[in-house]
């Protein structure tokens with residue numbers, strides 16, 4: 001393959017990959033019913049957060065280093081968090097703000113204020129809507145809902161199409177994707193129709209290694225092992241996103257459930273295996289029935305953010321450049337324990353094999369051997385005392401272009 005034929009990200013994909021971390025926000029009827037999957041029969045009367053503050057959610061995302069925020073505008077139960085014209089099963093029929101509230105708008109505005117990206121999740125599977133069994137009628141209904149979201153809330157960075165519950169069901173993807181392209185051409189399309197980003201295939205927040213940016217297929221849902229084969233107009237470049245809830249296996253808030261909060265160690269492991277494998281991390285942090293993110297979850301997010309900052313914001317040394325070998329000489333011997341590599345993916349993903357070596361006692365010693373670098377590869381290892389490090393690329397499909405080669409000591 002010549003360098004000209006290599007798949008490359010679009011500008012919007014490149015920007016999305018640079019964001020690296022998004023906060024997912026599952027909130028809705030389930031929050032008030034201690035359940036994960038409502039069947040669509042819960043009364044709108046139940047939706048009544050006493051002190052909903054989308055500003056608190058989004059400020060936490062910002063503080064936590066998340067660059068985008070995705071809200072479940074409608075989950076499988078069909079209850080809409082915005083006053084849609086398509087159904088009365090929405091906030092407009094709830095006691096919250098006397099039916100005059102709009103959670104989607106509050107989130108969109110908070111994201112704009114905080115300067116982070118906003119995205120929406122709109123479940124194709126709808127357990128409330130009576131026309132759901134009628135394919136054509138539902139396609140009309142769904143595209144109308146989507147149009148409202150695409151046109152009334154400013155720029156979106158991502159539209160999340162969940163495959164759950166839709167196994168085997170065909171929607172009018174050509175029309176759905178056409179709307180996204182028409183109204184939000186820069187928004188990423190998650191995993192359905194003609195995706196521009198793909199699901200990593202699990203809900204643990206971890207990517208395999210290597211996790212190449214190119215793919216021809218991805219898993220559709222947790223509930224089938226079927227693979228989605230890309231439609232012809234999906235680009236070969238389809239980076240992965242890793243979604244995971246901060247409370248083990250719980251996307252929505254549940255009472256008396258702090259015990260399922262992931263530990264800081266769990267989150268570190270997730271970070272190394274998502275962002276550290278070149279994928280984006282989408283961490284779900286769910287507001288409670290007051291409409292606020294509980295203190296314990298917020299504190300964990302802050303701890304996680306502090307760890308990322310402490311570990312990765314001050315490289316001891318950093319370089320960049322083209323070619324098969326890059327070397328960094330230290331001013332004196334140093335203990336190091338992390339190396340972060342980034343390819344200039346605007347030129348495509350070129351590296352296939354690399355070796356990191358450290359100079360100890362005048363001898364090069366191998367510390368890590370890897371394959372993919374892509375957007376980012378984080379290598380951590382037992383502290384090594386050395387005076388130089390070098391990156392040797394032993395296999396590449398075109399001349400490598402390294403955007404960053406950074407060395408850290410977290411000890």
Ligand code: FUL
Pocket residue numbers: 036162163164221222243251
């Ligand atoms: C799954 C859904 O069934 C869960 O409820 C959650 O929304 C998760 C992100 O996707 O497929």
